[in-house]
Amino acid sequence: MNACQQLAITQFGQPSVLAMQTAEIPVPSDSQVLVRVAYAGVNPIDAKTRAGLGWAAQQNKDNLPWVPGYDIAGKVVKVGANVQELAVGERVAGFVGFPLAGGGYSEYVAVEADALSRVAKGVPLANAAALPLAGQTAWQALDKGQADENDRVLILAGAGGVGHIAIQLAVARRANVMASCSAANMAFVSGLGATAVDYHQAPLAEQIEPVDVLIDLMGGDIGIAALDCVKAGGRVVTIPTITADAVCEQAQLQGLEAEGMLVSPSVEQNNAMMAMLEAGQLQLHIAAQYPLSDGAKAHSDIEAGHTRGKIVLAVGSSE
Incomplete structure (x- = not known):
């Protein structure tokens, strides 16, 4: 056959x-x-x-x-x-x-x-x-945003495919992680090591202190609204390609560093995350x-x- x-x-x-x-x-x-x-x-x-x-x-x-x-x-x-x-x-x-x-x-x-x-x-x-694709997107977004130890990092859509991995990778970098989600996903997101923020409750900028890095996994109006959460001179990485230009233009008007991103296959990053899976360090x-x-x-x-x-x-x- x-x-x-x-x-x-x-x-x-x-x-x-x-x-x-x-x-x-x-x-x-x-x-x-x-x-x-x-x-x-x-x-x-x-x-x-x-x-x-x-x-x-x-x-x-x-x-x-x-x-x-x-x-x-x-x-x-x-x-x-x-x-x-x-x-x-x-x-x-x-x-x-x-x-x-x-x-x-x-x-x-x-x-x-x-x-x-x-x-x-x-x-x-x-x-x-x-x-592979979601994990490498998360890894590369954090790299591009230069998310590091003690940085305040906000991840939009924290319960999603890329988001739930990005939370864990950011926590592993010893960042202080916040993630937006629905009320139904608050416990899930918190269990990954982030401070869960219910986007239905109020604008995110009214719920959290300013952050150093925004990982925008939503784009469009939601991504643009989340720019208000980023401190002056902060860093923004936006993933949805269709709205990347609009988000980056608005970010720059607000004095932020911003760029879009297209994931690039990396077997080295995949190997590293596979090792984390095996060791129970990534769920x-x-x-x-x-x-x-x-x-x-x-x-x-x-x-x-x-x-x-x-x-x-x-x-x-x-x-």
């Missing part, structure tokens, strides 16, 4: 445009390994691309059907001729195909061997699949697991905007 199942974007639009398709199992090149995918992470960029928004969508508009997915975890089933660092049977995870190739929503994926992290036996593959909350064929439901959940932690697709093999 040389065929595998994939979930593809057949045309741009609502989640219902996602459909299962059959494809040939890829043959790894000399520098690649073939991974039998156990789980694929679901990220907001997947849904944005499916809706026809953003650069990946524009670049792939003539390549439909196109298989999304940048986070995978599974087992190596074949290695290329020049691959020495990984062997058949090893558990691996990684941030793959970013931004134009995608491909994670598939039972088998050929991946450059040096793009993958080993997954320790004690780490569930579902958690390993949920980590990944999985909000839901759906079969690959139910990817439309996963996209609907992501677009609803109230997911606590991460969503993954159960693609193929068991642990």
